[in-house]
Amino acid sequence: MSGFSALFYKELLRFWKVVVQTVVAPVVTALLYLLIFSHVLEAHVEVYPGVSYTSFLVPGLVMMSMLQNAFSNSSSSLIQSKMQGNIVFVLLPPLSYLEFFLAYLGAAILRGLIVGLGVWAVTLWYAPFQLPHPVWLLAYALLACAIMAAVGIVAGIWAEKYDQLAAFQNFLILPLTFLSGVFYSIHSLPPFWQAVSRVNPVFYLIDGFRYAFVGQSDTDPGLGLLVAGACFVAISALTLMLLKSGYKLRH
Amino acid sequence: MSQATPAIHVDDLRKRFRTTQALDGVSLDILPGEFFGLLGPNGAGKTTLISILAGLTRADAGQATIMGHDVVRDYRQARRALGVVPQELVYDPFFNVRETLRIQSGYFGLKHNDGWIDEIMHHLDLAQHADKNTQSLSGGMKRRLLVAQALVHKPPVIVLDEPTAGVDVDLRRSLWEFISRLNREGHTILLTTHYLEEAEALCGRIAMLKSGRVVACDTTRNLLQLTNEHCAQLRLDRDDVPVAWQDRLLRDAEGSWRINFSEYLELETLLADLRVTGVRVTEMHLQEPDLEDVFTDIMKRT
Ligand SMILES: Nc1ncnc2c1ncn2[C@@H]1O[C@H](COP(=O)(O)OP(=O)(O)O)[C@@H](O)[C@H]1O
Ligand SMILES: [Mg+2]
Numbered sequence: 001m002s003g004f005s006a007l008f009y010k011e012l013l014r015f016w017k018v019v020v021q022t023v024v025a026p027v028v029t030a031l032l033y034l035l036i037f038s039h040v041l042e043a044h045v046e047v048y049p050g051v052s053y054t055s056f057l058v059p060g061l062v063m064m065s066m067l068q069n070a071f072s073n074s075s076s077s078l079i080q081s082k083m084q085g086n087i088v089f090v091l092l093p094p095l096s097y098l099e100f101f102l103a104y105l106g107a108a109i110l111r112g113l114i115v116g117l118g119v120w121a122v123t124l125w126y127a128p129f130q131l132p133h134p135v136w137l138l139a140y141a142l143l144a145c146a147i148m149a150a151v152g153i154v155a156g157i158w159a160e161k162y163d164q165l166a167a168f169q170n171f172l173i174l175p176l177t178f179l180s181g182v183f184y185s186i187h188s189l190p191p192f193w194q195a196v197s198r199v200n201p202v203f204y205l206i207d208g209f210r211y212a213f214v215g216q217s218d219t220d221p222g223l224g225l226l227v228a229g230a231c232f233v234a235i236s237a238l239t240l241m242l243l244k245s246g247y248k249l250r251h
Numbered sequence: 252m253s254q255a256t257p258a259i260h261v262d263d264l265r266k267r268f269r270t271t272q273a274l275d276g277v278s279l280d281i282l283p284g285e286f287f288g289l290l291g292p293n294g295a296g297k298t299t300l301i302s303i304l305a306g307l308t309r310a311d312a313g314q315a316t317i318m319g320h321d322v323v324r325d326y327r328q329a330r331r332a333l334g335v336v337p338q339e340l341v342y343d344p345f346f347n348v349r350e351t352l353r354i355q356s357g358y359f360g361l362k363h364n365d366g367w368i369d370e371i372m373h374h375l376d377l378a379q380h381a382d383k384n385t386q387s388l389s390g391g392m393k394r395r396l397l398v399a400q401a402l403v404h405k406p407p408v409i410v411l412d413e414p415t416a417g418v419d420v421d422l423r424r425s426l427w428e429f430i431s432r433l434n435r436e437g438h439t440i441l442l443t444t445h446y447l448e449e450a451e452a453l454c455g456r457i458a459m460l461k462s463g464r465v466v467a468c469d470t471t472r473n474l475l476q477l478t479n480e481h482c483a484q485l486r487l488d489r490d491d492v493p494v495a496w497q498d499r500l501l502r503d504a505e506g507s508w509r510i511n512f513s514e515y516l517e518l519e520t521l522l523a524d525l526r527v528t529g530v531r532v533t534e535m536h537l538q539e540p541d542l543e544d545v546f547t548d549i550m551k552r553t
Pocket of ligand 1: 251268271272291292293294295296297299
């Protein structure tokens with residue numbers, strides 16, 4: 001698997017060289033969300049009894065940042081390589097489609113986790129440290145990053161131009177993350193929107209991840225993990241199928 | 252068996268892109284150690300053929316092997332045996348020259364390749380640019396980096412797709428010296444180029460491609476003999492050429508006379524007739540047929 005490690009290393013080096021853009025900027029963005037929303041809502045909203053709004057918001061923001069950055073890493077790396085043409089550098093060597101998948105996946109997961117850790121670290125100034133269920137946290141963080149990393153690979157392979165990728169991001173990823181209970185509990189929604197939220201896989205990721213932090217959630221975190229696991233298996237199978245067939249990469 | 256295994260074997264390859272039949276049944280065998288030229292006008296299918304060998308494109312029908320390894324079924328061995336310099340001037344702007352070469356080595360499973368990387372950088376005059384970001388390299392430098400990348404795994408078969416397009420004369424010469432050396436050391440070279448004099452000077456064998464078909468394939472020497480159209484350009488002190496030659500001699504704008512001939516005997520006869528007539532030759536230039544003539548001829552005829 002040494003071809004894999006070279007591609008993995010290259011993907012890490014790629015985002016690490018522009019760390020301000022790929023890690024610092026998303027952390028600052030999350031911090032701004034935290035400052036604005038908790039300033040406006042802290043005094044008025046208590047989602048779960050005994051949990052301050054800021055403490056409620058932090059896990060949602062950490063998860064949202066991880067999701068967006070894991071997606072962004074694999075998708076933008078692929079589209080850039082395709083647009084520039086240097087994708088041939090990884091298509092010419094004897095890399096298997098599995099190695100290709102795991103390398104892009106692994107690097108995107110790592111970027112997601114680093115950004116998540118960064119967001120969490122800066123929020124510690126505003127919300128007290130608490131982590132009743134660290135194993136759930138790890139499981140949800142990994143699965144969530146893995147799902148979005150794989151979705152990013154699919155998007156990066158499918159998109160032929162930057163604006164197609166932007167459309168994918170704006171019309172799919174962004175609504176899914178915003179309509180998932182980052183900023184509110186879905187129990188505060190009208191029944192119809194509650195039902196809609198429950199078919200959004202991102203909702204389960206946020207809800208279960210929040211359980212790890214505050215010990216309370218809208219649904220059973222075990223069910224959420226099952227949903228997340230199923231999503232990951234499905235999206236991975238699709239990605240591997242596309243890669244194996246050479247879809248849009250080997251004409 | 253190993254004696255008979257061609258470095259590149261291509262059998263009845265076909266590839267269609269929507270409305271274009273890019274390859275229409277191409278068969279070729281290139282033996283180990285050959286310096287082989289693939290010529291053809293733009294759109295003839297050269298890059299498509301190379302892309303199929305490299306696994307970048309999948310053929311609709313037919314078979315291709317590199318050192319006996321099928322490019323689809325045994326793609327790992329086939330790609331390990333093949334180094335490709337792509338036609339497009341591509342680079343990854345995130346990395347410098349040395350990083351690019353180390354990463355490329357890694358893709359082939361080579362961890363400790365710095366000795367060889369230093370050697371190729373030296374031969375391609377890249378050593379002093381090792382720490383430069385690829386984005387800041389000149390076009391010629393980027394091209395040499397592509398050559399270096401194709402060589403990191405010491406492939407027995409090297410394919411260069413128009414490697415000298417847009418490269419200045421000095422660089423072209425040093426590039427060819429290096430490639431010729433690799434060829435002498437046993438590497439098989441497949442080259443496409445627009446510069447026919449390069450192909451004539453370097454390639455032992457040449458195939459010509461037109462609209463996805465091989466229209467000629469032979470040794471360079473044999474191809475050059477296909478056209479024995481020599482041309483002589485004469486200046487004469489008087490204009491009254493012998494009557495028998497008036498149809499053959501063509502007057503050009505500067506007042507010189509041109510004659511196309513295939514046998515030197517014809518030229519001898521002309522000179523003798525001129526002497527008999529009392530016309531003196533004041534200047535004479537001979538133009539030997541070159542690959543350009545053969546190429547033009549074949550492309551017109553087929
Ligand atoms: N990816 C592609 N999609 C559509 N048509 C293509 C593609 N690649 C090549 N072609 C067409 O196939 C023909 C052969 O192209 P190519 O192999 O690049 O020729 P050459 O390298 O000899 O100039 C051309 O008509 C070209 O337009
Ligand atoms: Mg071409």
